[in-house]
Amino acid sequence: MNDEQVWLQKARRGDKNAFGQLIEAYQGPVYNLAYRMLGNAGEAEEAAQEAFIRAYTRLDSYDPAHKFSTWLLSITSNYCIDQIRKRRAVLLSIDEPLPPHPALHSDNNKGPEAQYLAQEREALVQGMLRELPDEYRQAVVLRYWYDMSYEEIAEIQKTTVSAVKSRLFRARRQLAESGMGRSLVPAEVEDEVMV
Amino acid sequence: MEHEERYYLMMMGALDNELPDADRDELTAHLAGCADCRREWQALLAIDTLFRQTPLLMPVVNFAERTLALLPSSRLRVRALSAVYLILLASGIVPLLLGLFLVGRYAPLLEQPALVERVVTSVVNVGRVAATVVSAVLAGAGRFVVEQPAVVGLMIILAGFVLLWGGVLQRLLAQPAAISVRNRG
Numbered sequence: 001m002n003d004e005q006v007w008l009q010k011a012r013r014g015d016k017n018a019f020g021q022l023i024e025a026y027q028g029p030v031y032n033l034a035y036r037m038l039g040n041a042g043e044a045e046e047a048a049q050e051a052f053i054r055a056y057t058r059l060d061s062y063d064p065a066h067k068f069s070t071w072l073l074s075i076t077s078n079y080c081i082d083q084i085r086k087r088r089a090v091l092l093s094i095d096e097p098l099p100p101h102p103a104l105h106s107d108n109n110k111g112p113e114a115q116y117l118a119q120e121r122e123a124l125v126q127g128m129l130r131e132l133p134d135e136y137r138q139a140v141v142l143r144y145w146y147d148m149s150y151e152e153i154a155e156i157q158k159t160t161v162s163a164v165k166s167r168l169f170r171a172r173r174q175l176a177e178s179g180m181g182r183s184l185v186p187a188e189v190e191d192e193v194m195v
Numbered sequence: 196m197e198h199e200e201r202y203y204l205m206m207m208g209a210l211d212n213e214l215p216d217a218d219r220d221e222l223t224a225h226l227a228g229c230a231d232c233r234r235e236w237q238a239l240l241a242i243d244t245l246f247r248q249t250p251l252l253m254p255v256v257n258f259a260e261r262t263l264a265l266l267p268s269s270r271l272r273v274r275a276l277s278a279v280y281l282i283l284l285a286s287g288i289v290p291l292l293l294g295l296f297l298v299g300r301y302a303p304l305l306e307q308p309a310l311v312e313r314v315v316t317s318v319v320n321v322g323r324v325a326a327t328v329v330s331a332v333l334a335g336a337g338r339f340v341v342e343q344p345a346v347v348g349l350m351i352i353l354a355g356f357v358l359l360w361g362g363v364l365q366r367l368l369a370q371p372a373a374i375s376v377r378n379r380g
Contacts, residue, residue: 016263016266017263019263019266020259020263023258023259023262023263024259027253027254027258027259027262028251028252028253028254029251031252031253031254031258032251032252032253035252044254045254045255045258048254048258048262049258049261049262049265052262052266053262053265053266056266121245121248121249122249124245125245125246125249128242140246144243144246144247144249145246145249145251165207168207169203169204169207172207172210172239172242173203175242176235176238176239176242177238179238179241179242179245180234180238184238184241184242184245195209195214195219195222195223195226195236
């Protein structure tokens with residue numbers, strides 16, 4: 001039995017500190033998913049906290065036959081989608097620039113130029129993600145940042161594998177068009193490309 | 196166009212490392228001759244590379260500790276609410292089962308009309324007494340409102356203040372966590 005399984009067993013018996021170990025282990029993945037979905041550091045932190053709270057109160061319903069990470073990220077992403085839908089009731093300017101993530105300001109290991117480039121890349125990535133419909137964005141984030149299989153993404157999105165493939169297909173097409181519009185691809189197309 | 200869709204699906208397979216060798220060769224040969232598909236493939240590769248190289252973002256310091264501090268009350272609240280729901284459920288089911296038991300047990304007695312008539316009369320009398328009591332209370336309350344309108348008005352205003360400040364207090368209590376989270380942004 002690995003550490004995670006031990007913590008889970010203890011947490012299910014009410015050991016709060018054991019669940020704290022799980023929070024330490026998964027705070028990055030959960031927060032990252034919330035940030036990629038919501039695009040705002042403050043909202044992402046609240047969403048991540050809420051996801052952990054929900055996971056803690058629903059531990060009795062967790063099936064150990066499935067990966068805990070998949071279950072936890074499922075709670076996180078579904079909560080984020082609910083928040084996005086609630087947020088749509090408020091009019092927001094689509095041209096409003098996103099504030100850079102605080103971690104990009106505070107990384108002392110990088111020089112100013114590297115920090116600037118990191119911020120630019122983050123802004124580009126978040127800008128492109130924001131253009132995608134919610135379910136497409138969810139599939140893209142789970143695929144690229146968490147290396148989830150189609151089956152795992154289908155489980156989280158409560159849909160079929162073919163629907164996930166279709167969403168990723170359309171999302172990538174949309175991202176490619178967006179990338180071309182943002183000069184992500186050089187104007188001069190190479191004559192030979194490797195597949 | 197149909198042929199572009201087919202090659203686009205091959206590109207998806209290539210990105211996911213799920214493209215058979217034969218299809219890979221076919222796609223490579225097609226890209227050598229189709230500038231539009233070549234450009235799309237380069238865009239897809241660029242997106243793929245960009246996203247894969249973008250790191251996982253971490254929350255700010257003490258996120259785990261602050262989240263942990265929020266946990267216990269939620270679990271206790273869930274348990275308390277579950278207990279309340281169970282009690283309410285039992286309070287509905289138990290009388291129903293008791294009623295069914297009593298009907299089954301004493302059904303033969305309903306075949307005695309005199310007894311039924313006495314039971315109905317008793318129930319009606321109890322109802323009359325209850326109605327008398329309630330009407331007396333309401334009449335008294337009505338007289339009080341008519342005779343002491345200022346007192347009634349003051350009570351309504353006080354109730355309004357309690358509701359208003361209760362809501363304000365609730366928002367104030369919720370605000371420090373929200374502010375501290377936003378300030379860290």
